[in-house]
Amino acid sequence: MKYIKILIISSILFLTACADSADVTSGIGVDITPIHYSLSLNVNKSKSLDAKNRLDSFLVEQKDNILFGHIEMYVSNNTAYKFAKKVESKLHAQGIEASMISIARVKQPIKQRFDYVIRVTRHQVTVPICRPAQLGDFNHNQLGCTIDSMRWQLMSNPENMLNQFEMDTRPSKAL
Numbered sequence: 001m002k003y004i005k006i007l008i009i010s011s012i013l014f015l016t017a018c019a020d021s022a023d024v025t026s027g028i029g030v031d032i033t034p035i036h037y038s039l040s041l042n043v044n045k046s047k048s049l050d051a052k053n054r055l056d057s058f059l060v061e062q063k064d065n066i067l068f069g070h071i072e073m074y075v076s077n078n079t080a081y082k083f084a085k086k087v088e089s090k091l092h093a094q095g096i097e098a099s100m101i102s103i104a105r106v107k108q109p110i111k112q113r114f115d116y117v118i119r120v121t122r123h124q125v126t127v128p129i130c131r132p133a134q135l136g137d138f139n140h141n142q143l144g145c146t147i148d149s150m151r152w153q154l155m156s157n158p159e160n161m162l163n164q165f166e167m168d169t170r171p172s173k174a175l
Contacts, residue, residue, distance in 0.1 A: 028148045031126040037062050037069075040114035043083045055087065055118070062120050066096065069122035073103045080116040081105065087118065125152045 039058045041051040059066065071091065073084040084103045091101055109115050130145035 028128055028130075028145050028152075030152050033124050033126060034121050035065075035124050036119055036121050037065055038117060038119040041116045041118075042114060043080045043116045045079075048083075051083070051116070058118070059090075065120045065122045066091070066094075069100070069120045071096065071101045072119045072121065073101070074106050074117040074119070075103065076106050076109045076115040083116055084118075125155065127152050 039055065041047075041054060043051050073087065075081045075084050081103070088101050088103065092098065127149040128145065130149055
């Protein structure tokens with residue numbers, strides 16, 4: 001009788017030790033990268049028409065990025081500030097929200113020669129490549145990887161998921 005109890009207890013312990021533990025899904029690692037598109041101009045009285053034409057072509061080329069991105073304008077003088085206000089009203093007329101547009105004054109011309117810069121920032125999500133599930137995969141760490149990857153890629157504003165205090169919103173050295 002004693003041997004039977006020991007045999008039952010040891011077999012229960014043996015079977016429990018070999019049992020597959022419940023796999024807890026952990027999130028995937030994603031990278032949210034800001035992509036900047038910028039145009040630098042001189043807004044003088046003599047070059048005003050050329051600057052306006054170049055800006056119009058930039059706005060047409062970057063239409064999708066402008067609709068879903070954040071627009072920053074940097075100006076270094078009053079003429080450029082007036083130009084930026086006109087661009088801002090033009091963007092409002094196209095349906096861009098006021099919260100997505102900002103105008104900032106800088107003390108010196110950008111790169112010592114430009115007095116107006118428009119920069120469109122859009123965030124892109126980079127997700128890992130998920131391998132397909134195979135028979136015999138036990139305790140696979142990437143359970144649900146494909147679903148999480150698709151969810152992050154379909155998100156229209158991934159930057160809203162980030163902690164805003166940790167984001168680096170300083171202008172890049174390219175300006």
